[in-house]
Amino acid sequence: MSQVEERIYKGVERGQQFDIWVDGEKIVAYEGETIGAALMAAGRRTLRYTNKYERPRGLYCGIGLCQECRMVINGIPNTQACQTLVTPECRVETQQSNKKRGMKID
Amino acid sequence: MIESEFAIIGGGPGGITAAIEAAKAGVNVTLLDENERPGGQIYRQLEEGFKVTDPGVFGIDYEKGLELLGQFNSLSDRIQYLNNATVWGIFKDSTLAFTHGATSSKLSFRNLLLATGAYDRPVPFPGWTLPGVFTAGGAQKLVKTERVLPGKKVLLAGTGPLQLVLAYQILKAGGKIEAILEASNININWLKGLKGIWGNWDFLKEGWGYLRNIQKANVPLLRSHMILAAHGDGQVEEAVIAKVDKNWRPRPGTARKMPVDTICLGYGLVSTTELALLAECDHTYDLGLGGFIPLRNENLETTVPGIYAVGDGAGVAGSKVAIEEGLIAGVSVARSLGYTSDADAKNHIRCVQKRLAKLNRFRKLLDEMSMPRAGLFELTNDDTIVCRCEEITLKEIKDAMADGGTHTKDIKRMTRMGMGPCEGRMCGPALIEIMRRQPNAHPDALECLPPRPSIKPIALGVLAASGRGE
Numbered sequence: 201m202s203q204v205e206e207r208i209y210k211g212v213e214r215g216q217q218f219d220i221w222v223d224g225e226k227i228v229a230y231e232g233e234t235i236g237a238a239l240m241a242a243g244r245r246t247l248r249y250t251n252k253y254e255r256p257r258g259l260y261c262g263i264g265l266c267q268e269c270r271m272v273i274n275g276i277p278n279t280q281a282c283q284t285l286v287t288p289e290c291r292v293e294t295q296q297s298n299k300k301r302g303m304k305i306d
Numbered sequence: 307m308i309e310s311e312f313a314i315i316g317g318g319p320g321g322i323t324a325a326i327e328a329a330k331a332g333v334n335v336t337l338l339d340e341n342e343r344p345g346g347q348i349y350r351q352l353e354e355g356f357k358v359t360d361p362g363v364f365g366i367d368y369e370k371g372l373e374l375l376g377q378f379n380s381l382s383d384r385i386q387y388l389n390n391a392t393v394w395g396i397f398k399d400s401t402l403a404f405t406h407g408a409t410s411s412k413l414s415f416r417n418l419l420l421a422t423g424a425y426d427r428p429v430p431f432p433g434w435t436l437p438g439v440f441t442a443g444g445a446q447k448l449v450k451t452e453r454v455l456p457g458k459k460v461l462l463a464g465t466g467p468l469q470l471v472l473a474y475q476i477l478k479a480g481g482k483i484e485a486i487l488e489a490s491n492i493n494i495n496w497l498k499g500l501k502g503i504w505g506n507w508d509f510l511k512e513g514w515g516y517l518r519n520i521q522k523a524n525v526p527l528l529r530s531h532m533i534l535a536a537h538g539d540g541q542v543e544e545a546v547i548a549k550v551d552k553n554w555r556p557r558p559g560t561a562r563k564m565p566v567d568t569i570c571l572g573y574g575l576v577s578t579t580e581l582a583l584l585a586e587c588d589h590t591y592d593l594g595l596g597g598f599i600p601l602r603n604e605n606l607e608t609t610v611p612g613i614y615a616v617g618d619g620a621g622v623a624g625s626k627v628a629i630e631e632g633l634i635a636g637v638s639v640a641r642s643l644g645y646t647s648d649a650d651a652k653n654h655i656r657c658v659q660k661r662l663a664k665l666n667r668f669r670k671l672l673d674e675m676s677m678p679r680a681g682l683f684e685l686t687n688d689d690t691i692v693c694r695c696e697e698i699t700l701k702e703i704k705d706a707m708a709d710g711g712t713h714t715k716d717i718k719r720m721t722r723m724g725m726g727p728c729e730g731r732m733c734g735p736a737l738i739e740i741m742r743r744q745p746n747a748h749p750d751a752l753e754c755l756p757p758r759p760s761i762k763p764i765a766l767g768v769l770a771a772s773g774r775g776e
Contacts, residue, residue, distance in 0.1 A: 215355025232355025237452035245437035258437025262444025
């Protein structure tokens with residue numbers, strides 16, 4: 201069986217390629233992609249853990265409504281990965297539960 | 307404060323068409339769009355940085371969109387286009403508030419058009435919160451405009467022709483689909499049966515094209531089948547599927563496991579109506595048309611004078627209907643502002659109404675086929691999460707109902723359901739249908755979770771950065 205590659209090269213030419221940092225690890229991204237798409241292309245599906253039960257959540261609605269893809273992007277928590285374009289060297293972290301992040305709100 | 311004689315919220319086909327029509331008549335239009343560029347979900351363009359080398363892979367809608375957007379752009383002297391503008395409140399004094407980058411601003415309008423569109427119907431079932439479960443629209447956005455596949459072994463589950471469109475796009479992009487589950491008992495040749503409806507040949511041609519591609523790729527299209535659960539350790543590893551009866555209830559003994567890593571859910575769309583509800587437009591509930599939809603007169607004006615609504619946000623009917631409705635709203639506003647004579651407007655609207663009637667006949671058939679059936683709202687177990695944000699289970703809803711919660715807003719108050727950052731968009735549509743099916747349901751339980759400003763999360767800093775006195 202041939203391996204399916206997530207990034208599709210048919211029909212488009214991509215812009216500049218650069219690296220972004222995800223939980224300290226380097227992954228490849230292209231100009232114009234959202235962080236959500238770059239993570240899906242890298243096979244990284246868990247974007248955050250929930251507050252109450254600390255369960256993994258990923259990209260779900262993909263159009264900015266469901267708020268499941270909230271990550272810590274360049275130090276700012278609760279940033280939607282599906283709505284944020286990659287920038288060279290941007291730093292993305294899986295968002296942990298409020299408890300783990302040392303917040304008292306529950 | 308921005309002053310506008312005609313403000314439009316939403317840059318999809320309905321909003322764009324209304325803007326074009328009104329601007330052509332002389333109206334100065336302000337269009338507020340949440341997205342970077344106009345087009346909405348259906349005509350969404352690729353981000354800067356991508357260069358399209360083969361427009362053929364983007365399908366018919368893409369080309370139609372280019373044409374409409376060309377017209378829209380050519381009227382930029384009369385249409386003020388505000389991108390990345392999220393409207394978060396509408397107030398009684400004919401003003402609205404929106405965030406625009408790092409600030410929040412206000413706008414006062416004489417006429418307002420809500421062209422807010424629709425989103426995939428959220429359907430809670432065991433495992434629907436696992437990473438790897440996408441809405442069909444979310445998967446489509448990934449494939450169409452980001453050129454990334456949602457996964458390697460994909461299962462499509464849902465109903466209606468939009469699933470076929472997504473399947474076609476995934477296959478064209480080189481992806482692999484394990485199966486397409488169609489909940490209804492639609493004959494594989496159902497499109498043939500629609501031949502009798504005159505004037506919709508391009509619909510048929512599109513549909514045939516999608517089906518042919520799916521058959522050529524040997525993707526099983528399983529009719530009367532639904533997904534019951536998703537399993538996996540940290541992400542989707544398998545789906546449990548079953549044959550269902552005409553009410554979409556699983557047939558005993560037919561459940562089986564299917565190894566997949568990705569599930570795309572396409573059970574039709576629900577209207578985005580928070581703004582219409584905030585503006586206190588009267589609504590009616592119609593499950594087939596997308597849930598709560600604003601009531602409108604023949605000019606598509608809501609029950610609040612000067613506020614109009616068009617497109618999927620006022621009843622899910624697709625882009626062709628949205629365009630026709632946009633025409634009517636654009637002309638109506640131009641008339642109310644005195645740019646178009648009553649007679650001209652009337653003639654114009656009559657022509658459009660005729661085309662709409664034809665489209666609606668066709669839509670009715672599609673709606674009947676993909677109308678959500680009872681079984682769709684019975685997939686949840688007691689420990690299934692219904693509210694994704696606050697992690698509220700079916701059991702908690704039942705307990706709240708047993709404790710005297712009869713209205714949706716009681717459940718909200720008692721459980722925190724719908725109080726999370728999605729503001730009830732993901733749980734609200736299912737909550738109504740789930741509550742209705744409980745033994746102690748109250749007939750008045752059919753109310754939506756009332757939206758409150760801000761209808762989308764805003765950082766306090768953004769509000770603080772808005773101008774003094776706004």
